[in-house]
Amino acid sequence: MAGNSDPLTPRAKIAVTAGKAVAAASRAAGRGSGSVIGGRVALKLDPDLLARLAQNLDVVLVSATNGKTTTTRLIAEALRAAGPVVSNALGANMPAGITSALAGSSEARYGVIEVDEKYLAGVARDTDPKCIALLNLSRDQLDRAAETRMLAENWREGLAGSKAVIIANADDPLVVWAASSSPNVIWVAAGQMWKDDAWSCPSCGGVMQRPGDDWFCGECGFRRPTPSWALSGDHVLDPHGSAWPIHLQLPGRANKANAASSAAVAAVFGVPPQVALERMYQVQAVAGRYDVVQFQERDLRLLLAKNPAGWLETFSLIDPPPTPVILSVNARGADGTDTSWLWDVDYTRLTGHPICVVGDRKLDLAVRLEVANQHFQVCENLDQAVQMCPPGRIEVIANYTAFQDLRRRVGN
The missing domain is CATH 3.40.1190.10 (Mur-like, catalytic domain)
Known part of the structure; x- marks a missing residue:
């Protein structure tokens, strides 16, 4: 006590x-x-x-x-x-x-x-x-x-x-x-x-x-x-x-x-x-999560989603189409190296959103989105993905180490 x-x-x-x-x-x-x-x-x-x-x-x-x-x-x-x-x-x-x-x-x-x-x-x-x-x-x-x-x-x-x-x-x-x-x-x-x-x-x-x-x-x-x-x-x-x-x-x-x-x-x-x-009410963001940052004349909202349940919750709070969405997935030690969980996520919930894919495992994610009949572009990095999006709001969803990479890149 x-x-x-x-x-x-x-x-x-x-x-x-x-x-x-x-x-x-x-x-x-x-x-x-x-x-x-x-x-x-x-x-x-x-x-x-x-x-x-x-x-x-x-x-x-x-x-x-x-x-x-x-x-x-x-x-x-x-x-x-x-x-x-x-x-x-x-x-x-x-x-x-x-x-x-x-x-x-x-x-x-x-x-x-x-x-x-x-x-x-x-x-x-x-x-x-x-x-x-x-x-x-x-x-x-x-x-x-x-x-x-x-x-x-x-x-x-x-x-x-x-x-x-x-x-x-x-x-x-x-x-x-x-x-x-x-x-x-x-x-x-x-x-x-x-x-x-x-x-x-x-x-x-x-x-x-x-x-x-x-x-x-x-x-x-x-x-x-x-x-x-x-x-x-x-x-x-x-x-x-x-x-x-x-x-x-x-x-x-x-x-x-x-x-x-x-x-x-x-x-x-x-x-x-x-x-x-x-x-x-005082809590605005938690270790960068939910922060909106200005980057390349766009407003990026940073969202962390580490597993199927987290991705489902995150999809429920993003702005409606046609708000662009950037997805980033890594599979380093802190993320877990097995990406088979991507198949448990219902990516059809992103229908109508322009999607850009980045991260170490962008090709794993691309295959999953292809099967879900989503329209997407695979990009080399965050800068290229942001350039693909019109000025305004972009929802950026990433798993754990991908989220840390994003924060470093945007200076958050």
Whole structure:
């Protein structure tokens, strides 16, 4: 719990100092923020450092396949109404990056931490969180991530008996199954646009029935729990039935869902929905996502989409045709090297948009678009693609490392 006693041993202090020095050297050498390498060095020197740093904080963990960076930002913004917050806002979400983030602040009362799905159970063990938000699970990075039900099982076992309040999406059967091992769950009806990873029951393997927004297993009776919070259009419904308006600068239904879950988390810490939702309006962009930048006399909106569920959500928020769309896909280590997921994305949703294709795997994407009967041009790079588009707005959708390449090129 929050307090002022110094939890750091001499060894931990040396580890923090060494980690910061290595991070600073990495930044000076132009190798990025240095948070990951700094955290690795610090954890080598003191393997218990993450637990020590979290000791004096009220911790919130946020995990999901999609939306965790944005939701982490929204929750951090909401909790600042109650006190100082430390957060891994730039998305370094494995133990080394989390350790670095927490080492950067000795004054904070709350720690709002995004956690990679595979590391959730371990980080929860180390940080003794007061609250854990579970948003969704879907296929991602097929060459290195576990199959979704295995991830859900990992969560279920890791969170069994957890003292944390679990804020969980009632509309995602995998999340519900994972959270159901915990004694204290608050269910949020946040919606689920992508359903292709949830047609078989995670509990028994039977076929899921999905009438309307409901779902249940016809074989074992596993079913959607009754939510106490819900997203309803442009409002969040709280457990008392009051409707609170959502005003976000971030686009799309997915971000309203993130705001609903964030309001439920904030309430656990005593921040009322009205205050929490008003504070969320401050968030304009998240690590470059949703930013509109001027480049070659055009307005480029930068959108990140890393997996089929993310692409589906992104297609739902782009401007209507004939707004040009530039698509960029890489398959480097951080993206996952297997691009077979492109075949799970419904690219017919881009019909009517002029499309330009760039990135390391532009030819993989070109084949996929050809099969989807889309009109597109393959371009050498972003500059050439932008030149192909008329002046005005361009939607640019990219996966992880392609997104970082874009940001560097446009100076964002």
